[in-house]
Amino acid sequence: MIKAILIFNNHGKPRLIRFYQYFAEDMQQQIIRETFHLVSKRDDNVCNFLEGGSLIGGSDYKLIYRHYATLYFVFCVDSSESELGILDLIQVFVETLDKCFENVCELDLIFHMDKVHYILQEVVMGGMVLETNMNEIVAQVEVQNRMEKSELCNQN
Amino acid sequence: MSPSVPLQEMIRAIRSARTQCEERGVIQRECAAIRAQFRQADNGGRSHNLAKLLYVHMLGYPAHFGQMECVRMIASPRYSEKRVGYLGAMMLLDEKQDASLLITNSIKNDLSNSNQYIQSLALCTLACMGSAEMCRDLAPEIDRLLRASNSYIKKKAALCAVHIVRKVHDLGELFTKAALNSSCCEYYFQFISYCFWFSFTVPDLVQIMKGLVISGYSPDHDVAGISDPFLQVRILRLLRILGRNNEAASDAMNDLLAQVATNTDSTKTVGNAVLYETVLTVLDIKSESGLRVLAVNILGRFLLNNDRNIRYIAMTSLQKIVGTDHNAVQRHRGTIVDCLKDQDASVKRRALELSLALVSASNIRSMMKELLSFLSSCPPELRSQTASGIFNAAERYAPSQRWHIDTILHVLTTAGGDVRDETVPNLIQLITNTSELHCYTVHKLYRALLSDISQQPLVQVACWCIGEYGDLLLTGECQETEPVQVTEDYVLDVLETVLQSHMSSPSTRGFALTATMKLSTRIRSIVSIYGSCIDVELQQRAVEYNALFKKYDHMRAAVLERMPVIEKNSQGHTNGETIKESQTVKVKPGEPQQPANQVQDLLDLLGGLEPTPITPGLTFTYTHNELQKQETGRDF
Numbered sequence: 001m002i003k004a005i006l007i008f009n010n011h012g013k014p015r016l017i018r019f020y021q022y023f024a025e026d027m028q029q030q031i032i033r034e035t036f037h038l039v040s041k042r043d044d045n046v047c048n049f050l051e052g053g054s055l056i057g058g059s060d061y062k063l064i065y066r067h068y069a070t071l072y073f074v075f076c077v078d079s080s081e082s083e084l085g086i087l088d089l090i091q092v093f094v095e096t097l098d099k100c101f102e103n104v105c106e107l108d109l110i111f112h113m114d115k116v117h118y119i120l121q122e123v124v125m126g127g128m129v130l131e132t133n134m135n136e137i138v139a140q141v142e143v144q145n146r147m148e149k150s151e152l153c154n155q156n
Numbered sequence: 157m158s159p160s161v162p163l164q165e166m167i168r169a170i171r172s173a174r175t176q177c178e179e180r181g182v183i184q185r186e187c188a189a190i191r192a193q194f195r196q197a198d199n200g201g202r203s204h205n206l207a208k209l210l211y212v213h214m215l216g217y218p219a220h221f222g223q224m225e226c227v228r229m230i231a232s233p234r235y236s237e238k239r240v241g242y243l244g245a246m247m248l249l250d251e252k253q254d255a256s257l258l259i260t261n262s263i264k265n266d267l268s269n270s271n272q273y274i275q276s277l278a279l280c281t282l283a284c285m286g287s288a289e290m291c292r293d294l295a296p297e298i299d300r301l302l303r304a305s306n307s308y309i310k311k312k313a314a315l316c317a318v319h320i321v322r323k324v325h326d327l328g329e330l331f332t333k334a335a336l337n338s339s340c341c342e343y344y345f346q347f348i349s350y351c352f353w354f355s356f357t358v359p360d361l362v363q364i365m366k367g368l369v370i371s372g373y374s375p376d377h378d379v380a381g382i383s384d385p386f387l388q389v390r391i392l393r394l395l396r397i398l399g400r401n402n403e404a405a406s407d408a409m410n411d412l413l414a415q416v417a418t419n420t421d422s423t424k425t426v427g428n429a430v431l432y433e434t435v436l437t438v439l440d441i442k443s444e445s446g447l448r449v450l451a452v453n454i455l456g457r458f459l460l461n462n463d464r465n466i467r468y469i470a471m472t473s474l475q476k477i478v479g480t481d482h483n484a485v486q487r488h489r490g491t492i493v494d495c496l497k498d499q500d501a502s503v504k505r506r507a508l509e510l511s512l513a514l515v516s517a518s519n520i521r522s523m524m525k526e527l528l529s530f531l532s533s534c535p536p537e538l539r540s541q542t543a544s545g546i547f548n549a550a551e552r553y554a555p556s557q558r559w560h561i562d563t564i565l566h567v568l569t570t571a572g573g574d575v576r577d578e579t580v581p582n583l584i585q586l587i588t589n590t591s592e593l594h595c596y597t598v599h600k601l602y603r604a605l606l607s608d609i610s611q612q613p614l615v616q617v618a619c620w621c622i623g624e625y626g627d628l629l630l631t632g633e634c635q636e637t638e639p640v641q642v643t644e645d646y647v648l649d650v651l652e653t654v655l656q657s658h659m660s661s662p663s664t665r666g667f668a669l670t671a672t673m674k675l676s677t678r679i680r681s682i683v684s685i686y687g688s689c690i691d692v693e694l695q696q697r698a699v700e701y702n703a704l705f706k707k708y709d710h711m712r713a714a715v716l717e718r719m720p721v722i723e724k725n726s727q728g729h730t731n732g733e734t735i736k737e738s739q740t741v742k743v744k745p746g747e748p749q750q751p752a753n754q755v756q757d758l759l760d761l762l763g764g765l766e767p768t769p770i771t772p773g774l775t776f777t778y779t780h781n782e783l784q785k786q787e788t789g790r791d792f
Contacts, residue, residue: 014214014215014216016214017214020284022250022251022252022285025213025216025218026216028216029216043499043500045464046464046499046500046501046502046503047463047464047465047467047468047500047502047503048465049465049468049469049502050502051502051505082389082393082429082432082433083465083468083469084425084428084429084432084465084466084469085389085429087425087465088385088425088426088429110167110171111163111164111167113163113207113210113211113214114163114207114210114240114243117243118239118243121280125279125280125283125284125312125315125316126280126283126284126315126316126318126319127284127319128283128315128318130311130312130315131311140308143273144239144273147235147271147273148235148236148239151234151235151236152236155234
């Protein structure tokens with residue numbers, strides 16, 4: 001099960017946070033800070049799996065992360081998830097974002113935080129992987145965006 | 157992009173704030189505006205406000221006042237508002253809040269909505285934050301949706317069902333009937349694992365899996381040449397759960413697993429993921445031994461892979477089987493020990509755990525060399541684990557006592573600050589048990605103490621040993637290590653340094669103090685040995701010193717004080733009847749007990765003799781009537 005998905009930049013500012021288990025607000029911020037602290041110390045050519053992170057809960061949990069340009073994508077998972085599978089999933093998610101936003105960059109994530117959440121909802125649901133086919137995800141997201149837009153047009 | 161424009165303006169305003177204080181000010185103003193707007197009746201910009209609030213929440217500011225707004229927006233008929241409302245519910249509400257119960261009804265209505273996307277919103281929210289009561293209420297709805305024909309909804313309903321079963325275990329049976337009826341939807345697999353009577357579906361799964369591996373290049377599901385790896389991985393995982401303690405099921409899967417293991421292309425990451433899953437399954441079920449060997453060989457291949465990720469997961473898996481398939485893992489010992497030198501901290505940690513598990517009686521010496529060199533260069537967070545691992549291994553497999561003591565001493569000098577507290581008593585017990593090595597041990601410890609007194613456990617053990625076996629140190633002979641010129645002074649100096657150093661903890665000081673006291677009796681026992689020596693001179697001195705310990709203990713301190721500076725005198729002053737002395741001394745015979753300050757004068761009386769250290773060379777007694785006699789009788 002995926003416990004949390006965090007996206008933050010090279011300075012630790014959160015760009016998207018999603019917890020699939022309840023944590024109080026200050027706990028969430030603390031987890032973000034601790035995760036950033038652990039992940040930012042890592043070299044670029046070491047492996048993408050990290051242990052340690054005592055706040056997010058115990059020895060069963062690992063941090064699987066990928067660093068793209070200015071952003072860190074961190075998935076906090078437990079031992080029931082395959083590490084290599086999650087790495088692939090991060091790649092799929094980023095490619096999906098790329099398709100939805102056309103050459104996605106950090107600013108897109110900043111200014112369209114809600115859209116990123118909707119895309120993420122199609123990939124991971126309730127802490128479990130829902131869909132891994134990029135085209136399928138993009139198609140569903142497009143339909144939903146169109147629905148919203150048409151509703152607004154009707155309203156106006 | 158019109159719905160988000162106000163959100164973007166706010167984000168721009170927040171980002172343009174140059175200091176933390178300015179940012180807080182901007183956010184507080186925005187929150188106040190949002191709160192005011194929430195209080196108003198229905199207005200067009202509700203979704204924008206909630207979106208803004210969620211952004212602020214992500215930055216870490218309080219946003220609980222938006223909870224009721226979420227509830228209201230979920231109930232709204234408009235899709236855009238529902239969307240933001242559900243997102244807000246997932247971020248701001250959780251099962252502990254009372255407001256979460258209020259949305260149960262809305263979710264129920266939305267689950268029966270004709271629009272599949274509204275249904276999916278409801279399912280998503282329920283899967284994320286549904287409490288046990290909500291799950292119980294809505295389980296029948298989810299069951300209905302599982303039987304729906306729409307695959308999009310079926311998938312989501314299946315995952316939602318997993319969440320429900322996790323929260324309320326009894327509802328598992330409700331869903332399994334729906335699961336059995338449908339075919340080839342991989343997401344049922346997860347919650348099937350909660351129900352235990354599925355061995356008859358193993359052949360079905362094997363069939364599906366075979367289809368994926370052998371036939372079929374399906375472009376939709378293909379990733380880098382391997383057909384639908386995610387499904388393969390899922391099926392393998394389910395096979396693992398089903399075959400875990402089940403002989404029959406394991407037999408049915410053996411062929412398939414062998415086929416997957418040999419046919420999957422391992423040059424790409426995707427192939428490696430499938431192979432990894434296969435290996436885990438083989439190791440977990442009751443597979444035949446040939447298959448297990450194949451699995452361990454695959455892991456061995458992974459260990460040699462250039463990609464650090466692959467090496468990491470290989471070591472994680474080997475860790476799980478090192479208890480049962482010890483010999484198979486031993487074959488890869490060389491590679492694992494090499495990984496200790498890798499730069500990556502995660503890989504190092506895994507390699508350390510695996511190396512400690514692989515230590516055995518036959519390879520203890522070489523492994524210990526590697527582990528000790530690792531200890532000197534390892535990152536600080538791994539130090540105490542390494543040290544305790546080394547101790548355990550040394551205890552179990554030490555080839556000789558001396559090697560054992562050497563190893564422990566090496567660890568104490570390298571990482572003394574990171575060992576556990578019980579190491580010191582354990583080591584002391586070990587030393588007491590090896591009586592033939594006392595001399596060697598005390599010499600080594602003394603040398604270590606001379607070089608470095610900052611490592612507390614080492615200092616404690618060294619002080620203890622010097623206290624117990626200080627006599628061996630002084631005799632200076634030891635076959636196994638070069639003798640070192642040690643006199644009592646040096647030993648006492650070292651102990652005194654330990655006592656006075658600010659680096660010593662109170663318990664270390666305790667050790668040093670006890671050692672010092674013990675030395676005094678050891679020295680005394682040396683002295684008493686000479687009480688029966690053939691040489692009369694030595695004998696006399698020994699007996700007199702012993703008397704000093706016994707009867708005149710109160711005077712011992714003063715008597716054994718350092719000699720005062722000796723003044724050069726033109727005449728010989730062997731008699732002691734010099735001008736200086738006759739002035740200071742008023743010796744009254746018949747006063748056997750002299751208080752300490754007058755003993756000082758005694759010293760002066762006798763002090764006109766050549767200065768020597770407090771070792772045999774100067775004899776004087778305390779029977780005062782003999783005092784003068786002794787002086788005059790002595791001729792230096």
